[in-house]
Amino acid sequence: MLKGFFNVPIPVNEPILGYAPGSKERELLKAAIADARSKQIEIPMHIAGKEVHTDNKGKVTPPHDHQHILGQYSKGEKAHVTQAIEAALAAKANWENLAWEHRAAIFLKAADLIAGPYRYKLNAATMLGQSKNAYQAEIDAACELIDFLRFNVSYMSDIYKQQPPVSPKGSWNRVEQRPLEGFVFALTPFNFTAIAGNLPTSAAMMGNVVVWKPANTQIYAANVLMQIFKEAGLPDGVINLVYVSGPDAGDVIFSHPDFAGIHFTGSTGVFQNIWKTIGNNIHKFKTYPRIVGETGGKDFILIHGSAEAESSSTAIIRGAFEYQGQKCSAASRVYVAKSIWPKVKEYMLRDLATFKMGGTEDFGNFINAVIDENSFDKLTKYIDEAKKDKGVEIMAGGGYDKSKGYFIEPTVLVVDDPKYTTMCEELFGPVLTLYVYEDKDFDQVLEIIDSTSIYALTGAVIAQDRYAIEKASHALRNAAGNFYINDKCTGAVVGQQPFGGARGSGTNDKAGSMINLLRWVSPRAIKETFDPPKDYRYPFLSSND
Numbered sequence: 001m002l003k004g005f006f007n008v009p010i011p012v013n014e015p016i017l018g019y020a021p022g023s024k025e026r027e028l029l030k031a032a033i034a035d036a037r038s039k040q041i042e043i044p045m046h047i048a049g050k051e052v053h054t055d056n057k058g059k060v061t062p063p064h065d066h067q068h069i070l071g072q073y074s075k076g077e078k079a080h081v082t083q084a085i086e087a088a089l090a091a092k093a094n095w096e097n098l099a100w101e102h103r104a105a106i107f108l109k110a111a112d113l114i115a116g117p118y119r120y121k122l123n124a125a126t127m128l129g130q131s132k133n134a135y136q137a138e139i140d141a142a143c144e145l146i147d148f149l150r151f152n153v154s155y156m157s158d159i160y161k162q163q164p165p166v167s168p169k170g171s172w173n174r175v176e177q178r179p180l181e182g183f184v185f186a187l188t189p190f191n192f193t194a195i196a197g198n199l200p201t202s203a204a205m206m207g208n209v210v211v212w213k214p215a216n217t218q219i220y221a222a223n224v225l226m227q228i229f230k231e232a233g234l235p236d237g238v239i240n241l242v243y244v245s246g247p248d249a250g251d252v253i254f255s256h257p258d259f260a261g262i263h264f265t266g267s268t269g270v271f272q273n274i275w276k277t278i279g280n281n282i283h284k285f286k287t288y289p290r291i292v293g294e295t296g297g298k299d300f301i302l303i304h305g306s307a308e309a310e311s312s313s314t315a316i317i318r319g320a321f322e323y324q325g326q327k328c329s330a331a332s333r334v335y336v337a338k339s340i341w342p343k344v345k346e347y348m349l350r351d352l353a354t355f356k357m358g359g360t361e362d363f364g365n366f367i368n369a370v371i372d373e374n375s376f377d378k379l380t381k382y383i384d385e386a387k388k389d390k391g392v393e394i395m396a397g398g399g400y401d402k403s404k405g406y407f408i409e410p411t412v413l414v415v416d417d418p419k420y421t422t423m424c425e426e427l428f429g430p431v432l433t434l435y436v437y438e439d440k441d442f443d444q445v446l447e448i449i450d451s452t453s454i455y456a457l458t459g460a461v462i463a464q465d466r467y468a469i470e471k472a473s474h475a476l477r478n479a480a481g482n483f484y485i486n487d488k489c490t491g492a493v494v495g496q497q498p499f500g501g502a503r504g505s506g507t508n509d510k511a512g513s514m515i516n517l518l519r520w521v522s523p524r525a526i527k528e529t530f531d532p533p534k535d536y537r538y539p540f541l542s543s544n545d
């Protein structure tokens with residue numbers, strides 16, 4: 001074994017490629033898209049390092065072109081979840097005993113593979129499978145995932161370096177960061193390839209073994225991620241990837257004695273049910289499982305009367321409509337002061353009129369499709385209701401069509417009631433609701449924002465008036481885990497704004513930070529005494545008493 005404490009490479013954020021017309025990266029990405037579209041692939045599960053195929057297949061189709069088949073994945077059942085757990089537990093001893101610098105090297109290599117040879121393949125898979133445009137795929141599948149891997153390696157070494165500051169004479173105090181006893185379940189959402197990659201790897205990096213179940217609508221890119229992890233040298237069984245229904249996975253995992261933790265990102269309802277199941281089964285587990293979940297949001301932008309109108313409009317429309325509003329951080333409720341609203345509205349209508357909507361293969365499209373038919377049907381129901389409801393004006397959009405892909409026009413609703421349904425519930429799509437308030441009612445609006453939804457994920461205040469900024473920052477301190485001043489409420493960057501919300505939005509364990517990695521270790525404090533006492537008596541107990 002090598003001896004020494006090794007410094008890890010100092011992480012820096014991966015530069016975002018621009019994909020401008022004529023650029024090399026655009027040519028390479030277009031070629032990767034054409035290649036992916038030209039064939040149908042078989043997508044196996046990965047258990048104990050082996051590819052597992054079944055006869056029960058699910059189709060993978062681009063949300064913007066649902067009749068085109070990119071491939072088919074093998075659907076698993078409960079027995080595959082059991083096999084994945086057994087494979088993870090079989091891999092555990094070797095993996096957790098491997099020196100940490102070797103674990104680090106595997107994930108640093110994975111980051112390099114994504115930054116280099118796999119960049120276009122992974123971006124193309126995300127663009128086709130999840131209907132993300134080139135820029136959105138680049139900031140997610142490439143840059144954010146590379147950042148997660150490189151920064152987490154650095155945080156891991158910082159965690160290992162942290163030791164008790166005091167060791168009195170004659171003793172030495174140390175802390176060992178043990179992986180959890182058992183396996184970790186990574187349950188990942190459709191909307192970010194980076195999150196799908198981060199949830200299993202952050203736990204594995206700290207020495208844990210993992211069963212990973214992605215959302216069905218993200219499997220196409222998850223398959224590329226698994227290829228990358230293998231090529232980076234991840235040993236068999238450390239991360240096992242299964243394609244089963246959520247309830248099937250839950251039934252097996254949440255009653256297994258070695259279940260040691262869940263790393264979840266997804267909707268609040270699913271997380272709350274999982275929490276209840278874990279609570280009901282608590283007597284079955286060897287340890288108290290770590291429950292880490294980043295969940296839904298009802299993210300706000302507050303525009304003060306002193307704000308600059310054009311940048312306010314840009315923050316609103318980028319915050320609300322990038323990736324069709326399917327970011328947990330997406331702006332979905334806006335509060336704008338009456339004095340500035342006419343100007344903001346003018347800029348919004350000017351820019352919304354220039355949005356192009358269509359497939360991700362055409363780089364001119366800013367807006368693509370929503371993820372699937374369920375989502376399309378749910379969102380269009382809200383739009384149809386809004387069209388009928390009094391006190392709601394459809395300021396923009398409102399149209400939709402699912403004949404070729406699940407396309408919904410970016411829609412802006414202006415409401416009279418700040419507690420209208422779409423101001424309160426998470427819709428998760430390109431539907432923004434906006435309320436215009438009297439400038440004098442700023443304080444009341446702060447209270448409304450704080451109390452309107454169960455969530456507290458992201459939020460922004462836009463103002464030039466420093467008193468207003470200070471007041472909003474204080475009044476809304478529990479309304480968002482990620483708070484922005486004079487910016488949109490999306491686009492957190494690893495190493496810059498660790499991400500996560502509280503209240504109904506999750507456990508706020510901040511993805512891409514040391515706080516998150518600490519959830520995947522169980523510290524053991526060790527005290528060593530060099531000269532142990534040989535007499536039990538205290539000094540005041542003299543032998544003459």
Ligand SMILES: NC(=O)c1ccc[n+]([C@@H]2O[C@H](COP(=O)([O-])OP(=O)(O)OC[C@H]3O[C@@H](n4cnc5c(N)ncnc54)[C@H](O)[C@@H]3O)[C@@H](O)[C@H]2O)c1
Pocket residue numbers: 187188189190191192195213214215216245246247249250265266267268270271273294295296297327328329426428457499500501505506
């Ligand atoms: N806070 C964050 O950091 C963050 C980031 C991304 C997405 N999200 C949230 O995720 C949601 C969108 O993602 P989604 O649609 O994939 O979420 P989802 O909750 O539908 O699914 C998440 C995962 O849970 C699985 N699942 C679904 N039902 C299950 C059940 N009954 N038992 C066990 N597993 C089950 C899914 O298959 C998927 O793998 C939104 O609510 C969004 O706000 C939050």
Ligand SMILES: N[C@@H](CCC=O)C(=O)O
Pocket residue numbers: 191192326327328329489490491492493499
């Ligand atoms: N971290 C991303 C959101 C991830 C959730 O979907 C952002 O800040 O926009």
